[in-house]
Amino acid sequence: MADEKSAISWSHNLEAALEQARSSNKYVLLDFTAAPM
Amino acid sequence: MVAFVSENFVPVRVHVREQADEFKRLGERYGAQWTPTVLVINPAGEERHRIEGFLPTEDFLAQLSLGLAHEAFAKSSFAEAQRRFADIVERHPDTEAAAEALYWAGVARYKATDDPSALAETARQFKKRYQKSSWAKKASVWDRDEGSAATARQ
Numbered sequence A: 001m002a003d004e005k006s007a008i009s010w011s012h013n014l015e016a017a018l019e020q021a022r023s024s025n026k027y028v029l030l031d032f033t034a035a036p037m
Numbered sequence B: 001m002v003a004f005v006s007e008n009f010v011p012v013r014v015h016v017r018e019q020a021d022e023f024k025r026l027g028e029r030y031g032a033q034w035t036p037t038v039l040v041i042n043p044a045g046e047e048r049h050r051i052e053g054f055l056p057t058e059d060f061l062a063q064l065s066l067g068l069a070h071e072a073f074a075k076s077s078f079a080e081a082q083r084r085f086a087d088i089v090e091r092h093p094d095t096e097a098a099a100e101a102l103y104w105a106g107v108a109r110y111k112a113t114d115d116p117s118a119l120a121e122t123a124r125q126f127k128k129r130y131q132k133s134s135w136a137k138k139a140s141v142w143d144r145d146e147g148s149a150a151t152a153r154q
Helices: A002-006 A012-022 B004-007 B020-030 B056-072 B078-091 B094-111 B117-126 B134-142 B142-151
Strands: A026-034 B007-016 B037-041 B049-051
Touching: A012 A026, A012 B007, A026 B020, A026 B056, B004 B007, B004 B056, B007 B020, B037 B056, B049 B056, B056 B078, B056 B094, B078 B094, B094 B117, B094 B134, B117 B134
Parallel strands: A026 B007
Antiparallel strands: A026 B037, B037 B049
């Protein structure tokens, strides 16, 4: 799973993500991680 | 997995060391003290589902789907919830999420139709699969024969 998760385009700003979620009718996926970035 | 996440979520990652301050701030806000912890959060910022610890890809996808299904249920969108829960059983039958999804698909169908046979049918399905899961035990009370026997024993 680590490789597949690393292929996701992660952002690092929750507040901006919440705003984007509101405008795009999506949910936020918040990943607390220790994996290499 | 990338396509499923892109279709349904805005993904945000906070790293325990490289973003230590943000990790502490958000960790305190959402009570996350371990990695990996993955949260499904609605646009209002409210946690709707939590996945703690590593999961293989299929189990992870099933858990994300479970989060979306529970959210539909919480919004009283029972037909949508039933469809989402049933889809988890269909697509990810060998995951732990499947037994939970089978249970809640029955509940959602009952809520959508007000037909108690939805619960009895779910109990019968648990006699064929996921028999050792806690969800099978929870559904057993819906089985008419089992219920009658329990009543007779009292």
